[in-house]
Amino acid sequence: MSATAEPFAELPVAPKPALRRFHQARWDEPIIFELSSPGQRGIGVPAADVPAVELPDAVRRKTPPALPEMAQLHVLRHYVRLSQENLGVDVNIAVGQGTCTMKYSPKVNDTFVRDPRIAELHPAQPEDTVQGVLEVYWRLEQMLKEISGMARVSLQPNSGSAAIYANIAMIRAYHAHNGEAEQRDQVITTMFSHPSNAACAKTAGFEVITLMPDANGHPDIEALRAAVGPRTAALLITNPEDTGIYNPRIAEFVELVHEAGGLACYDQANANGILGITRAADAGFDLCHFNLHKTFSTPHMCGGPAGGASGVSERLAPFLPGPTVERDGDRYFLDADRPLSVGKIRPYLGVTPNVVRAYAWIMTLGAEGLRQVAETAVLNNNYLMHKVLQIPGASVQWDKRRLEQVRYSWRELSEETGVHSEEIGVRAADFGVHYWTSHHPYLVPEPFTLEPTESYSKADLDEYAAVLAHVADEARRDPQFVKNAPYNQTIHKIDPTPLDDPKQWAPTWRAYVRKHLS
């Protein structure tokens, strides 16, 4: 380096390559129960200076709970390591989890949740000591009423599926109230509606009738005509469906079901394409639900407790889960005296942290902001679709406009190279992004579902599309290389079969020990 040269006139490091040289952390971290070491403690709790309470024998533990015994540092380190072995919204361009609406959850909203006035509330506190949080519940209900056009909204459900279950429970109660519970034993849904609709209806004891798509990718209205009748309890439908295609005849669907005496229930878990543009009530729906963790930005919280909201029209309001939050002048109170209510969908009020976050999110945006969310999400999606469809081998099945998400297909690429969509998604993870394919069964062959939401920038979407283009190109040049992926991940391939095998699956450590270690 010459003495005259500006030391920083030239870049000190080489420019970044077009694609990120990502490498996932790999800590080889055990399960926390395996880290337990007898006698270790996070906090040395001082001896109590009050006399011990004599508990009745029946509620006394015979053996202490099998909790991990660990020091604070080790607990912290464990969870930070796990968080590094992850691909969440906070680290990747999370447009690949289509239908899940992985938008940014503003960090400022977490400060309200951490505030001791929320964080330290006890769910069983007397009403007059929790007026503030009751007001948040009440106000969020008013906002969601406005957004959906419904008469009442319950914030009790824990998740989208819990909200759908609350809705089907209300549908069942409504027909029972009219003396038609026995007669109306069928629920109609569609192949591209979220499968929780079919699952909840089934759990509630209904026969499930699923409509297939027609040649345009819309649910087949002729099949609906053939399906409705005196046995119809309700239609449970998502719109736009998983494909991102909006059903332009949705009001007709509702009408056909109403004519048969059934109810119409709108799965608006993901309302990101229609927020502030159209409302469930405007299409004549009797019930709807939102996922606070999709449309209203709260964290998904690993599938729960996230937050669901069930909206109903006037005629179904008496059946809402309870207690409901009511206002009397300046005072808020819980009303549990509702004889037709389906009862509690979960204990206490709801997932308060997410109710607070959703409330804060709507308050920062206002009505115009909400509409702008939808418009930006739809614009982002159509931009990304434009980029993806330029990749040779990628396609969409129906030549229809899409709203907030698209189910794409690698059919051509797969026929040419033998590489499957799952494998392309796994290889994409080597570049720090990932995607999800589709619910089952695959109607769109070799599917992948992308949903960019309003959160991502043009540069983000370009980067994401560039990763897919690169992997598609690799598949052509060296299919086996893609099939052997991932290379830069925490773990190599996972065998998904235990997930479908009740003898193997283990949602808890106790189940794991029972099924695999003993």
Next chain:
Amino acid sequence: MRVGLVVNPVAGLGGPAGLKGSDGAEVQREARARGAGARAGERAAAALRALRAARPDAVVVTVPGPMGADSAGAECELVPFTPTEPSTADDTRAAVRALAPHVDVLLFAGGDGTARDVLDAAPGRPVLGIPAGVKVYSGCFAVSPAAAGLAAAEFAGETAEAEVVDLDEEAYRAGRVSPRLYGTLAVPAARVRLSGRKTGSSAAAPDSVAAIARDVVAGMRPGVRYVLGPGATTLAIGRELGLPTTLLGVDVVADGLLVGADVSERELLALVDGGEAEAVVSVIGGQGFVLGRGNQQISPHVLRRILTGRQPVEAAPAGAGPGGAPTRPSADGLPVRRPRGGRGGLTVLATRVKLAALGGRPLLADTGDPDVDDLVSGFTHIVTGYAERVPYRIVPASKEFYQ
């Protein structure tokens, strides 16, 4: 244009007889003894009607007698040829060789075995199958006789390769399904639908199949005779009932008993006579056929007897059996399913995976009798699982020409 025609006059003979195929003189004799008639000639004639309607100037070239001229009518050109009596696979091969040099495209009426004979003869011309056999699982067949005629009429020189597959009939009769790929034939690259090759069996999805079987069994009503078509899905019903039903035959169960195993059309007619009956059939994966492929025992006669003069089954109130008698809860505590509503008489079973694989194409009925095909067509609630239905369209195969 010149269109050749070869008919395997014994194709399809074994179907109604419950013989799962028609290969071999012994089987053919047995089939006739069980009252079966061949239907290949009739189906070849239907194909030619469609050809001549679309293309009156087409010249049909064929061989004399039941292997062609009997179906082709007076206006055809004959190539001299003398088959043995009764004709054999050798005759099919020889007829193909004799006709091929004189035609633009050759239609052959038969099943997978016939397709193999055509393949062996190395025709050197585009060919297309008129579906007339018991097993029609090869891709070189049109979806129906009329579609075959139309494809020939529209043939303009472009071809595509289509597979010839066949099952070993001995193994098939013994209940082992083992399709084998024998080769490919050049077929007209038409917009007209080919039959598509049969895809995997439902045995690959044991859980959904068991759930379907459970649904059907839970909905069974006393006194009704259930005619179970061939296949892994219907076999699961036998398993659910604890009855030794057959994989490939047509069986009849009633009131928890097997009242007919692997029956012929004639036996079936007697079994469904008089009382209420219901045909329970599954979908051929990839092709979408529900009637007329592999289950010819459930013939137009049988279906008429089951379907006509029968009131649609009105859903009985839950918790009440037929005649209002209270039903017992099933042994496993699951609620007893209500009888299936809808048209009644025909229950179609398919996993959702199988329906999804059809890519939106309708299900097909090709019983050989257009009126019966019409009778079963329209939306049917396909049983796809326990308390799960998919309304799906059945159309007569003869009306499903285009891709």
